[in-house]
Amino acid sequence: MSVDVGTRLGSFEIIAVLGKGGMGEVYRARDTKLKRDVAVKILPDEFSRDADRVSRFQREAEVLASLNHPNIAAIYDLQDVNGTRFLILELIEGETLADRIARGPIPVEEALDIAKYIAEALEVAHEKGIVHRDLKPANVKITPEGNVKVLDFGLAKAMDVAPVEISRTNSPTLTVVATNAGVILGTAGYMSPEQAKGRAADQRSDIFSFGCVLYEMITGRLAFEGETVTEVIASVLKQEPDLSRIPVSVHPRVVDLIRRCLVKDAKRRWHAAADVRVEIETILAESQGLKTTDAGAVRTSRWRFAAVIASSAAVVALATFGIERGLRPKAAAPPIARFSFVLPEGQIITRGGRHAIAISPDGQNIVYQANLQLYLRSMSDLDARPIQGTNVDAANPFFSPDGQWIGFYSVAESRLKKIAITGGAAVTLAEVAFPFGASWTRDNQILLADQRLGILRVSADGGKPETLIAIKDGEVMHGPQLLPDGDHVLFAVHPANSGGATTRAAVWDKAQIVVQSLKTGVRKPLIEGGADARYVPTGHLVYALGATLFAVPFDAMKLEKTGGPVPILDGVLRANFASGAAHFGFAANGTMVYFAGNAVDTPETKVAFVNLGGEKKMLPLPPALYREPRISPDGKQAALLAEDEQGIQVLNVYDLSQTTALRRLTFQSSDFPVWTPDGRIIFSSDGTLFSQRADGKGAAQILAKPEQQGTFYAPSAVSPDGRTLLFGTGSDIWSLSLEGDHKPKPVITGDGSQRQPYFSPDGRWIVYSSDESGRFELYAQPFPPTGSKHQITTTGGLSPLWSQDGKIFYVVGTRNSRTFQLFSVNVHTQPSFVFENPSNLPVEGIALRGAGMRPYDMTRDGKQILAVLVDPTLFESINQPQIRITLNWFEDLKQRVPTK
Numbered sequence: 001m002s003v004d005v006g007t008r009l010g011s012f013e014i015i016a017v018l019g020k021g022g023m024g025e026v027y028r029a030r031d032t033k034l035k036r037d038v039a040v041k042i043l044p045d046e047f048s049r050d051a052d053r054v055s056r057f058q059r060e061a062e063v064l065a066s067l068n069h070p071n072i073a074a075i076y077d078l079q080d081v082n083g084t085r086f087l088i089l090e091l092i093e094g095e096t097l098a099d100r101i102a103r104g105p106i107p108v109e110e111a112l113d114i115a116k117y118i119a120e121a122l123e124v125a126h127e128k129g130i131v132h133r134d135l136k137p138a139n140v141k142i143t144p145e146g147n148v149k150v151l152d153f154g155l156a157k158a159m160d161v162a163p164v165e166i167s168r169t170n171s172p173t174l175t176v177v178a179t180n181a182g183v184i185l186g187t188a189g190y191m192s193p194e195q196a197k198g199r200a201a202d203q204r205s206d207i208f209s210f211g212c213v214l215y216e217m218i219t220g221r222l223a224f225e226g227e228t229v230t231e232v233i234a235s236v237l238k239q240e241p242d243l244s245r246i247p248v249s250v251h252p253r254v255v256d257l258i259r260r261c262l263v264k265d266a267k268r269r270w271h272a273a274a275d276v277r278v279e280i281e282t283i284l285a286e287s288q289g290l291k292t293t294d295a296g297a298v299r300t301s302r303w304r305f306a307a308v309i310a311s312s313a314a315v316v317a318l319a320t321f322g323i324e325r326g327l328r329p330k331a332a333a334p335p336i337a338r339f340s341f342v343l344p345e346g347q348i349i350t351r352g353g354r355h356a357i358a359i360s361p362d363g364q365n366i367v368y369q370a371n372l373q374l375y376l377r378s379m380s381d382l383d384a385r386p387i388q389g390t391n392v393d394a395a396n397p398f399f400s401p402d403g404q405w406i407g408f409y410s411v412a413e414s415r416l417k418k419i420a421i422t423g424g425a426a427v428t429l430a431e432v433a434f435p436f437g438a439s440w441t442r443d444n445q446i447l448l449a450d451q452r453l454g455i456l457r458v459s460a461d462g463g464k465p466e467t468l469i470a471i472k473d474g475e476v477m478h479g480p481q482l483l484p485d486g487d488h489v490l491f492a493v494h495p496a497n498s499g500g501a502t503t504r505a506a507v508w509d510k511a512q513i514v515v516q517s518l519k520t521g522v523r524k525p526l527i528e529g530g531a532d533a534r535y536v537p538t539g540h541l542v543y544a545l546g547a548t549l550f551a552v553p554f555d556a557m558k559l560e561k562t563g564g565p566v567p568i569l570d571g572v573l574r575a576n577f578a579s580g581a582a583h584f585g586f587a588a589n590g591t592m593v594y595f596a597g598n599a600v601d602t603p604e605t606k607v608a609f610v611n612l613g614g615e616k617k618m619l620p621l622p623p624a625l626y627r628e629p630r631i632s633p634d635g636k637q638a639a640l641l642a643e644d645e646q647g648i649q650v651l652n653v654y655d656l657s658q659t660t661a662l663r664r665l666t667f668q669s670s671d672f673p674v675w676t677p678d679g680r681i682i683f684s685s686d687g688t689l690f691s692q693r694a695d696g697k698g699a700a701q702i703l704a705k706p707e708q709q710g711t712f713y714a715p716s717a718v719s720p721d722g723r724t725l726l727f728g729t730g731s732d733i734w735s736l737s738l739e740g741d742h743k744p745k746p747v748i749t750g751d752g753s754q755r756q757p758y759f760s761p762d763g764r765w766i767v768y769s770s771d772e773s774g775r776f777e778l779y780a781q782p783f784p785p786t787g788s789k790h791q792i793t794t795t796g797g798l799s800p801l802w803s804q805d806g807k808i809f810y811v812v813g814t815r816n817s818r819t820f821q822l823f824s825v826n827v828h829t830q831p832s833f834v835f836e837n838p839s840n841l842p843v844e845g846i847a848l849r850g851a852g853m854r855p856y857d858m859t860r861d862g863k864q865i866l867a868v869l870v871d872p873t874l875f876e877s878i879n880q881p882q883i884r885i886t887l888n889w890f891e892d893l894k895q896r897v898p899t900k
Contacts, residue, residue: 003027003042003084010081012040012088028091038076039089066128071121073141073151092149097213098137105220108250109284114140115214116280117148122210122273125153126203127571127596133201135209136190137216188232189222193264196233200345204266207276211261218254219245223262237264253283267382272340272884336892340596340884344384347371349595349881351395351411352573355437355581357595357883360403363587365421367397367406368595368883374408376421388423393753393771400440400460407440407460412753412771414712414730416448416458429462431708433687436579437479437491437532447480447489451669452686455480455489469516478508478580479532484556488515490541492531492580508532508580509545515559524559527552531580537588538890539899544582547572547597553899566897573597573881592889596882605847605870607640611863612824614842620658625649626847629866630673630681631656631857637694638857638866639665639673639681651683653694665696672853674715676738677722687712689727689736704736704744713744716854717758717766726757726766733757733768747785756854759783760802765829767792767800767808778810780833790833792825799854802827803862808835811846811856819870820846820855845869 002025007014011033018026018039029040058078065075074090097114100106106114118140125132132139132153139151192208195201215223223241226232241262246255257279263269270276347370349356356369366377368384373391377384393411400407400418407418410426411434419426435448444460447468454471458464469489471477480491494511513527526541527533530550533543541554541561548570553563573595575581584594604623608616627641627649638654642662651670652662671684675694682691682703689703703725706713714728718738725736726747733748733755748754750772757768760783767780778797781789797810799820808827811820822843826836847855847870856867886892 009040009084009086010079012038014040026089031088037091039091041087041089043085043087067125067130067153069121069124071117071148071150072124072153073149089151090149092141092143092151094141094143096138097140097142097217100142101137101216101220106217108218108247108254111214111217112254112280112284114142114148114217115210116277116284118150118210118213119273119277119280121148121150121153122203122206123277126206126273131201131203132206132209133195134187134190135206135213136187137213138187140213188229188236189224191233191236192266193237194266196236202266202342202345203273204269204271204342207261207270207273208263208266210273210276211258214261215241215246215258218247218250218258221245251283253279257283267341271342272882275339278338335888337887338884340882341377343368343370343881343883347375347881349573349583351393352583353575353579353581354396354409354434355398355585356395356573356583357585357593358397358399358406359585359587359591359593360399360421361401361588362403363589363591365399365403366593366883366885367399369395369397370881374406376406387419389419389426392417392426396435396438398438398440401442405440405460407438407446409435409438412731416446418460427462429460430458430465431711432456432458432465433712436477437581439479439481441482443486447482449477449480449491451476455491468518469521478511479534481533481535483515483535483559487518488559489518490515490533490535492533492543494531494580508575511580513541513543526554526559526561527565532582534586536586536890536893538894540893540897542568542893544572544574544580544584547574549582549584551893551897553897562900563897568893568896569594571596586889590888590890592886594884596884605868608867608869609864610843610867610869612841612843612865614844616869619654621654621662626868627855628671628673628853629855629857629868630675631859631866632675632679632694633677633860634679635860639675639694641670641673651681651692653681653696663696665692665694666700672714672716672727674718674725676718677720682715682718682725684713684715684727689713689715689725703738703742714755716756719759720761720763724763726759728755728757730755733766747783748781756799758800758802760829761804761806762829765802765833767802769798769800769810778808780808780827780835790835792827792835793838797823799856801854801856801858803858804860805862807862809856809858809865811854813848819844819848822846822856822865843867845871 003014005014005016012029012031014027014029016028018028025042027040029038031038068074073092075087076090077088079086079088122132130153134152141149141151143149190209190212192201192205195205212223224232224235224239226235243255243259260270261276349370350372351369357366359366364379368375372393374387374394374397375384376387390408392413394408395411396409398407404421405418406421407416410417414431416429416432417426418429429446432448433450433452436451438446438448440446440460446458446460448456450456453467454477455469456465457468475493478492480489483490492508492511492513494507508531510529511531512525513530513533514523514525516523527543530543530545533541535554535556536542539553540551542549542551548567549572550565551568552561552565555562573583584592586592605626606618606623607621607626607629608618610616625643630639632638636656638656640652640654640662641649642652644650648669649671650664651666651673653665654662665681668685674682676682679694680691681694682689688705690700691703692700704713711729715725716728717726718724723737723739725738727734727736731753732746734744735747736742736744748768754768754770757766759766764783765780766783767778769776770779775796776798777794778792778800779789780792781787792808796812798812800808800810802808806827807824809822809824811822813820822841823838824841825838828834843865847868856865858865
């Protein structure tokens with residue numbers, strides 16, 4: 001839509017036209033309220049008429065508005081005046097970089113200076129998960145003061161509009177939706193090969209565009225040319241840029257920098273804008289400046305970090321040669337190098353509550369957890385591969401001292417296991433509870449933290465776990481590591497009273513890091529406030545506080561700190577709930593790895609009644625970490641799990657008349673509440689089944705306690721007649737008579753994991769979830785099991801509920817894998833078992849809080865569900881998880897935190 005100069009859009013008066021393009025028309029405008037000039041970008045008419053695209057753009061704009069950096073043009077607001085939608089943007093005076101290049105090539109030192117500021121802008125945006133997708137000279141402005149500003153961050157994705165008139169040299173942003181190929185976003189001469197193919201763009205795509213811009217600044221020519229847009233795209237896909245156009249006087253590292261940005265294969269390209277920025281700063285700081293004395297210098301690629309390792313080896317070899325010659329030169333410190341890689345699209349950390357990454361002692365292999373299994377990435381390979389034999393909901397990986405084995409925990413089987421680094425059959429070591437950290441000692445023992453028992457030890461060859469350090473009342477321990485003296489164990493512990501912390505993550509930030517002797521039992525506090533401490537052989541303790549790693553000098557023989565804490569690394573991903581884990585690790589050769597991210601990735605939730613049309617009525621409860629809502633048989637109350645001020649998950653009862661606040665029912669850690677027909681609540685605490693009156697009168701009664709250590713009973717449903725309880729053990733489904741001897745009996749066992757059983761309204765059938773096919777699907781069979789079972793779903797299914805009117809409801813993880821989508825299927829059991837096709841219900845944002853839980857319940861009339869909800873838009877800007885690697889990190893640590 002075009003507007004005339006002088007037009008008023010709300011409080012904004014149009015003063016002049018600044019530009020037109022595929023993403024709208026831009027005007028200079030006067031903000032009559034704040035008395036300032038701004039830029040107004042009016043969105044195309046076809047965009048404004050599409051409600052879905054407007055809604056998506058609103059969410060994108062909110063994320064983009066969070067960018068605040070001197071080199072990024074700010075987004076102030078998004079408004080709608082009489083059907084005209086427009087963005088309010090920071091007005092940047094000056095010329096575009098395209099205007100500057102039109103006057104001829106830019107001197108290389110000036111070009112690098114501009115490029116450095118562009119890289120800084122990309123770095124800040126990428127850290128927030130925002131990809132530009134349309135970086136080009138026309139989207140970079142240079143102010144009269146010489147400041148560099150990058151425009152239109154993320155708008156190519158947010159807009160998603162059809163292309164308009166096309167020019168080959170400065171074509172508008174292309175946003176053509178291809179049915180199967182995805183969305184092409186970008187400008188033809190600057191888009192990455194993956195964008196040209198319609199594939200998803202990530203931060204590496206911006207690096208490619210950055211390389212095109214830097215090439216054009218130095219040469220005055222497009223990196224990829226053609227008579228038409230089609231020819232330009234073909235050039236991007238098939239041809240290499242002509243690097244001979246770069247003047248021979250330019251430093252070879254500049255040429256190398258551009259070459260590495262413009263690699264076709266994104267896996268071989270520069271991965272992080274921060275690394276590009278550091279490289280530019282290094283070039284600018286070199287003593288020879290930007291020119292070389294040898295015009296014929298060989299320009300070699302140093303893309304692979306193996307070259308860094310080779311250069312380290314060369315330093316050692318030269319030093320050795322000097323000693324043999326009697327020269328005894330001073331040994332040079334090995335170089336410190338940093339790089340990163342993004343997990344492939346579709347891979348996300350699915351067990352972020354425990355350690356999700358580890359590196360082998362020799363620094364040659366990285367193992368990480370994603371999509372409920374483990375992946376291995378060798379330093380000599382470009383891609384990670386799934387480790388066959390770990391598709392059992394594997395979590396918490398750690399290496400053996402020789403690097404030949406990987407220990408891990410199978411959540412589906414509640415077992416500690418190990419598997420050869422080459423893959424194959426996994427070996428069961430012990431049945432234990434989900435550990436809060438584990439490590440493999442040099443004497444072939446495994447230490448792990450059990451939240452109920454304390455620090456355990458089990459042979460790496462398998463056997464019965466023994467308790468080394470018993471837990472005290474109210475304590476929770478994390479991350480045991482045996483120190484070099486073979487006697488003292490380093491770990492973190494937090495007591496029941498944690499100083500008013502409101503979440504479990506906050507509790508761990510108030511934890512205490514201690515050492516305790518296995519011989520004497522004497523415990524010595526070392527650090528107040530922090531968790532997941534690791535002893536580093538350089539003479540340091542490194543630990544996590546929030547998203548920051550700190551280091552203190554540490555004498556391992558005297559067990560004393562020899563200095564104060566120093567922050568050494570920001571942006572380390574922390575456990576998203578429960579444990580104190582920080583997702584980092586290091587090798588004996590000094591290589592360090594970590595997942596980049598925020599301190600905690602678990603937003604608070606709300607509770608609401610939602611009808612099957614998607615209409616919501618929020619309960620007047622404050623936002624918190626809620627779980628497992630369960631409506632009482634009379635429909636007047638709800639049981640609800642929530643964390644208390646110490647971060648302990650407790651059971652509460654809420655009056656659905658909404659006239660009272662939550663009433664706390666338990667004071668110990670509680671899980672999986674289930675109502676009985678007579679108004680009692682059955683729940684699990686530390687794996688034991690309890691029954692408690694809902695009014696809180698009388699003590700809780702123990703119904704059943706697991707006989708085997710490490711087994712966890714998870715109640716799921718009570719039969720309509722109130723006589724039988726169904727519960728899960730992590731791998732099987734059992735029943736318990738609520739009359740008589742309360743003796744547990746197996747109901748459904750087999751390969752894989754069977755969980756979340758629920759009775760039919762007449763009590764003659766049960767529906768449950770099983771991963772026997774390799775993915776969790778829903779199955780139904782008679783109860784007691786006397787006939788064949790029926791598979792109900794084929795595209796996944798969790799947390800089933802059988803309503804009174806004969807429907808089975810269930811959930812499936814959404815695309816962002818952090819919320820659930822609700823489905824229903826009509827089922828008939830008489831005269832024979834038949835079911836219809838599932839229906840997708842318009843209920844959004846059901847909170848994902850673990851595959852073993854059901855975050856919703858249903859009223860007896862089947863018209864409303866009571867659900868724990870989270871805003872799904874909070875996750876839309878989260879980028880693919882990124883692993884960052886530092887070679888010779890020990891040298892960096894010693895420089896930052898000297899030891900005495």
